[in-house]
Every structure is written in C-alpha cells, then in structure tokens.
Amino acid sequence: MFLADDEKRMLDGDYGPGVQKAMELLVALGKAFDAERLIPVSRTHVALSGQEGDTYWCTMLADGGAKCKIAPTTNPAWDVNALSKRFEVTEAELELAVRTIDAYRRIGAVLSFCCTPELESNVPVFGEHVAFSESSATPYVNSVLGARSNRESSVSALASAVTGKTPLYGLHLSENRVGQFMVIVEAEMRDPYDWGILGWYIGKFAGNRIPVIRVVNMKQRPAPEDLLYMGAEMNTSGAVPMYHIEDVTPEALMQKHLPAGKAFDVELVVGDRELKDQQEELFEKIGPINLVMLGCPHYTYAQIREVEHLLNGRHVKKGVDFWILTSFYTLELAARSGERARLKDLGVELVADTCIDEPCWKSFEGGLGMTDSPKCAYYRKRRGQPFVVRRLHDCIEAAVEQGGR
Numbered sequence: 006m007f008l009a010d011d012e013k014r015m016l017d018g019d020y021g022p023g024v025q026k027a028m029e030l031l032v033a034l035g036k037a038f039d040a041e042r043l044i045p046v047s048r049t050h051v052a053l054s055g056q057e058g059d060t061y062w063c064t065m066l067a068d069g070g071a072k073c074k075i076a077p078t079t080n081p082a083w084d085v086n087a088l089s090k091r092f093e094v095t096e097a098e099l100e101l102a103v104r105t106i107d108a109y110r111r112i113g114a115v116l117s118f119c120c121t122p123e124l125e126s127n128v129p130v131f132g133e134h135v136a137f138s139e140s141s142a143t144p145y146v147n148s149v150l151g152a153r154s155n156r157e158s159s160v161s162a163l164a165s166a167v168t169g170k171t172p173l174y175g176l177h178l179s180e181n182r183v184g185q186f187m188v189i190v191e192a193e194m195r196d197p198y199d200w201g202i203l204g205w206y207i208g209k210f211a212g213n214r215i216p217v218i219r220v221v222n223m224k225q226r227p228a229p230e231d232l233l234y235m236g237a238e239m240n241t242s243g244a245v246p247m248y249h250i251e252d253v254t255p256e257a258l259m260q261k262h263l264p265a266g267k268a269f270d271v272e273l274v275v276g277d278r279e280l281k282d283q284q285e286e287l288f289e290k291i292g293p294i295n296l297v298m299l300g301c302p303h304y305t306y307a308q309i310r311e312v313e314h315l316l317n318g319r320h321v322k323k324g325v326d327f328w329i330l331t332s333f334y335t336l337e338l339a340a341r342s343g344e345r346a347r348l349k350d351l352g353v354e355l356v357a358d359t360c361i362d363e364p365c366w367k368s369f370e371g372g373l374g375m376t377d378s379p380k381c382a383y384y385r386k387r388r389g390q391p392f393v394v395r396r397l398h399d400c401i402e403a404a405v406e407q408g409g410r
C-alpha cells in the first residue's frame with residue numbers, strides 16, 4: 006500500500022507511540038482490504054461504548070501522546086451524574102464510565118455523547134469522506150446524506166480521528182456504492198416503527214449487500230426519523246452500511262443509469278403481512294411492563310413532542326418507569342421550550358448522554374420492558390430484560406392504561 010511521507014513518519018513513530026499505533030491499525034486495515042492508499046477524512050464519529058475494549062484502545066493512544074487531528078463526536082455511555090444517584094451501579098461500573106470519559110477528553114474528542122451526530126452536531130455533506138462508527142449513523146451518512154464512510158468500528162474511527170486518514174476501499178469508491186438487489190415494498194409505511202421493522206426484515210435478508218428499495222404507492226415521503234430507524238435496524242439484523250430508496254435518497258439516481266438492458270433482480274417483496282409476521286416472530290408478547298424506553302437511536306425533538314401529543318395530559322401509571330434517551334442539545338431545547346417539565350409532571354423522564362445498553366439500567370432487569378425500537382429490544386434482551394416492541398402509540402397506551410397514579 007502506498008504511503009505518503011507524513012503517513013510514513015506517523016508509522017515510523019515520529020509523532021509518538023499513540024499516533025504510531027493508530028497508523029499501524031489503519032495500514033493493517035488497508036492491507037486487509039487491498040486499499041491502494043490512504044485518503045484524508047474531514048469528519049469522524051466514535052461509537053464509544055463505555056466498555057473495557059474501546060476504552061483500553063483510547064487510553065493507550067492518549068497515553069502515547071496522541072491528540073485527535075479531526076476531533077470526533079462520541080456516542081453515549083451513560084449520564085454518571087444523574088443516573089448513578091437514581092439506580093444501582095457498582096463502584097467498578099462507575100469507575101469505568103468515568104475513566105472512559107476522561108480518556109476521550111484527554112485525546113481531544115468532542116464529548117457530545119449522542120448516537121445521532123449526523124442529525125445535529127456532526128453533519129457531513131454529499132461526497133465528503135468521513136469515518137463514522139455507530140450502526141445507526143453509518144447507513145444514514147451514506148444513504149441519506151451521500152457522504153462516504155465505511156462501516157467503522159470505534160477502534161478504526163478513533164485511529165482515523167487521530168491520523169486524519171482512512172484506507173481507500175469499500176464505500177469510499179463510487180463503484181462500491183451501487184445497489185445490489187431490489188426490494189419492492191407494498192406495505193403501508195406510516196411511522197419510524199414501520200420503517201424500523203422493514204429495516205430489520207431487509208437486514209436479515211441482505212447480509213452486507215446494498216438494497217435498492219422501491220416503495221409502491223408512497224403516500225408520504227419518509228422523515229429523517231423514518232430513515233434513521235430503518236438504517237439502524239438494517240445494520241443490526243444485518244450489516245448493511247448503505248441503502249437506496251428510489252426517488253428519495255440522493256444516490257438512488259445513480260441506479261437509474263445502469264447500462265442498457267441491466268436491471269436489479271427483485272429478491273424481496275414486502276407487504277403488510279411480512280411486516281406483521283416479522284414483528285410477531287421477533288419480540289415478546291405483551292404483558293405487565295415495568296419500563297418504557299424510547300430513544301434508541303436518540304429521540305429527536307419532533308419525536309419528544311409527539312410523545313407529549315400522544316399522552317394528551319394522561320399520567321404514566323404506577324409501577325412503570327418511562328424514559329426517553331436523547332442528545333444533550335435536544336434535552337436543552339426541550340427544557341427551554343417546556344416539554345421536559347411538562348413530561349416530567351406526567352411521569353416521563355428525559356435523559357441525555359446515555360445508551361440503552363449500559364449497566365445503569367440493570368434495576369429494571371428481570372421485568373418486561375416496552376419500546377418502539379427492535380435495536381433496543383435486541384440489546385436489552387442480552388442484558389436480561391425482554392422487551393415488547395410496538396409502535397409509539399401502543400407504548401404510550403400501555404404506559405397509561407387504567408388511568409394515572
């Protein structure tokens with residue numbers, strides 16, 4: 006693989022052992038994928054998880070003197086100030102979270118602690134080469150914004166943040182961004198929940214291939230939240246880093262310029278029946294719940310307003326906790342605009358900086374949760390809490406059923 010002079014110096018350790026380690030990783034990655042060279046990136050996002058593996062990597066680079074050239078935004082761990090006072094966490098869990106935050110601060114990351122940077126704090130433009138990790142962010146960045154990122158891990162994204170480079174392979178190359186098969190959607194798509202279930206269904210089938218989606222009788226154009234949910238689920242049940250939707254996503258236009266006589270094979274047709282079966286097959290039956298958890302990926306301001314609208318003044322019932330996870334920016338906006346206080350009065354709490362897959366939520370384990378996100382259910386189940394997945398309206402009705410406190 007060709008290396009420019011500055012890249013060779015990084016690899017030789019001229020900029021210190023932290024930068025050297027980062028460059029070693031990128032060169033190994035480039036060789037594994039037959040990249041001919043490295044290219045500069047102008048944005049990065051690191052899916053820190055507050056777990057030992059990637060905290061170890063960040064600590065090693067920071068201890069080796071590395072500072073981020075392209076400061077990455079960061080995924081959430083959990084709000085240690087607020088949640089450690091509310092819920093049971095061990096000293097070791099708290100210490101790890103604090104150590105993680107400290108390591109990313111030392112390396113010069115932007116401590117945004119949000120998993121939807123592409124919507125507000127770190128928004129690439131069409132054609133920009135970036136290195137984003139986070140399974141919900143990468144498909145959005147590629148498909149909706151038309152920027153170019155491989156499906157990075159937190160480790161490779163941080164290496165790119167430190168060096169400002171990424172290997173030239175995969176989705177950085179135009180020829181690899183073309184769709185590979187056609188999905189016809191006949192189902193009625195109403196809200197992020199439908200798009201999320203569709204994403205889960207397609208992801209299982211697609212593996213890591215790029216689908217081209219044709220929505221028959223599209224009644225309304227998908228909102229950012231719809232596309233965010235679909236990509237998040239597709240990249241959880243499968244490993245789909247990019248998709249095209251005809252007449253919606255920017256590079257779907259490219260698909261119309263296939264050579265004469267060449268068309269995509271229709272490999273999947275999805276109707277209402279398929280989506281219903283998918284929902285039933287995957288998730289728990291409804292029963293008494295102890296938790297409603299929304300915001301995986303982090304809820305937008307519009308989604309928070311929708312929760313208030315659907316509650317319509319009704320209080321969450323006794324025995325059910327109701328949490329919405331969101332970004333620091335959206336939390337502030339909801340505080341200023343009044344939704345945060347009004348929702349709290351109804352028994353709904355907003356929290357920033359926090360992921361659903363963290364030890365701070367273990368007090369709820371053993372009970373049944375409810376969410377509108379298959380991704381949330383998938384991760385929480387691994388931690389010992391099954392979740393019912395239903396659309397937002399149904400989550401709200403289950404939370405307030407039989408009146409208020």
Ligand code: F3S
Binds near residue numbers: 120381
């Ligand atoms: Fe965000 Fe954690 Fe879900 S990072 S997308 S809340 S698994």
